[in-house]
Amino acid sequence: MSAPPYVRLYKPKVRMLWWLSRRSYTLFVLRELSSVFVAWTVVYLLLLVRAVGRGPAEYQRFLDWSASPWLVALNVISLAFVLLHAITFVNLTPQAVVVKVRGRWIPGRLLAGSIYVTWLLVSAFLIWLVVG
Amino acid sequence: MPDQITMRVARYRPEQEDTPTFDEYDVPLRKDWAVLDGLNYIKDELDGTLSYRWSCRMGICGSCGATVNGEPKLTCATFLTDYAPGPVRIEPLANFPIIRDLVVELTDFMHKLGKVRPWIIRDEEQTVEEGEYLQTPAELEEYKQFSMCINCMLCYSACPVYGLDPEFLGPAAIALAQRYNLDSRDEGADERLTVLSQPEGVWGCTYVGECSRACPKGVDPAGAIQRYKLTAATAAVKSLLMPWGRR
Numbered sequence: 001m002s003a004p005p006y007v008r009l010y011k012p013k014v015r016m017l018w019w020l021s022r023r024s025y026t027l028f029v030l031r032e033l034s035s036v037f038v039a040w041t042v043v044y045l046l047l048l049v050r051a052v053g054r055g056p057a058e059y060q061r062f063l064d065w066s067a068s069p070w071l072v073a074l075n076v077i078s079l080a081f082v083l084l085h086a087i088t089f090v091n092l093t094p095q096a097v098v099v100k101v102r103g104r105w106i107p108g109r110l111l112a113g114s115i116y117v118t119w120l121l122v123s124a125f126l127i128w129l130v131v132g
Numbered sequence: 133m134p135d136q137i138t139m140r141v142a143r144y145r146p147e148q149e150d151t152p153t154f155d156e157y158d159v160p161l162r163k164d165w166a167v168l169d170g171l172n173y174i175k176d177e178l179d180g181t182l183s184y185r186w187s188c189r190m191g192i193c194g195s196c197g198a199t200v201n202g203e204p205k206l207t208c209a210t211f212l213t214d215y216a217p218g219p220v221r222i223e224p225l226a227n228f229p230i231i232r233d234l235v236v237e238l239t240d241f242m243h244k245l246g247k248v249r250p251w252i253i254r255d256e257e258q259t260v261e262e263g264e265y266l267q268t269p270a271e272l273e274e275y276k277q278f279s280m281c282i283n284c285m286l287c288y289s290a291c292p293v294y295g296l297d298p299e300f301l302g303p304a305a306i307a308l309a310q311r312y313n314l315d316s317r318d319e320g321a322d323e324r325l326t327v328l329s330q331p332e333g334v335w336g337c338t339y340v341g342e343c344s345r346a347c348p349k350g351v352d353p354a355g356a357i358q359r360y361k362l363t364a365a366t367a368a369v370k371s372l373l374m375p376w377g378r379r
Contacts, residue, residue, distance in 0.1 A: 007146070007231050007237070008146040008147075009146075009229035009230065009231060009237055010144050010146070010150075010151065010152060010229065010230040011229045011230075012226065012227075012229075012230065014227075014292075014295045014296055018292060018295070019292070021202070022202075024341065024342055024345070025292055025340065025342070028292075028338070028339075028340045092339060095352065095354060095355035095358045095359070096355075096358035096359055096361065096362055097359075097362065098359060
């Protein structure tokens with residue numbers, strides 16, 4: 001629907017660096033960017049699985065490649081972004097999922113908290129599996 | 133506390149300038165004065181040509197939204213003392229075309245609001261003799277927070293998605309659609325699904341979350357949108373598995 005014809009409207013333009021104007025906007029853009037690093041992490045894990053499947057020599061080559069400084073740097077950055085992605089995703093859950101038990105709302109913090117606890121337990125199990 | 137504060141107010145006079153400029157006014161700084169009181173003082177005492185919207189002065193009508201020091205605010209609920217010693221910058225709500233000074237064009241929102249059909253829809257209306265549609269307190273609680281929306285447009289002003297893509301249905305329209313979808317008396321959810329599940333409906337939202345932070349009435353439009361994404365996704369899966377069934 002167009003504006004009444006008697007009006008000469010001024011239409012403000014969005015600045016290219018609009019996302020630097022507020023902390024929450026910057027965090028949002030970083031979160032969107034994190035998807036690229038999540039995708040890389042998936043590719044990296046698939047490469048790991050492929051190397052394991054091809055035997056010890058290929059696995060050793062994968063480990064040597066993974067130890068190269070540029071890849072370590074990339075993976076450290078990726079870890080930071082994957083954590084940002086995961087944490088913002090968990091924090092969003094209570095807004096997207098409303099749970100009622102016996103007619104009572106489950107508080108958002110409890111819902112998010114239970115996901116964090118599950119995350120912690122699964123991580124602990126995986127660490128035990130690898131190290132223990 | 134100083135006894136005056138400078139208000140830098142954005143001016144846009146389409147008959148004499150192509151882009152907005154700022155005018156400065158010194159207004160009394162009083163403990164009980166909101167930004168709107170400052171604007172009214174300018175209008176009454178300093179410059180009668182200043183244009184802005186206002187009505188109730190008590191955070192109900194949603195007319196007096198403006199950008200105060202970069203943040204979308206109701207000017208009647210934002211106190212000048214919080215910005216002392218000043219200056220305090222007053223601009224129109226962001227993301228909207230400007231008609232004059234602080235007055236923005238809201239036709240786009242009004243059009244979108246109509247599209248989500250924000251009223252109670254019934255398959256068959258009860259007659260008056262059959263009585264009113266009864267509702268329990270628990271059923272009221274399901275949608276009550278979304279009914280608090282006063283259409284003040286602060287959420288649209290805070291939403292960068294709407295700024296970048298004006299086709300986006302926007303936070304308030306979706307929250308108001310949810311207000312009726314979650315109402316036990318309503319049977320119009322299927323009709324709204326078509327509009328809400330479009331790419332420029334709920335899927336346009338990338339969850340910045342600023343709409344909920346900006347809302348002066350404690351409505352959570354971001355929550356409404358994320359909840360509806362689940363509803364829309366479930367409906368899409370259902371219609372894929374059971375194309376012959378009702379959505």
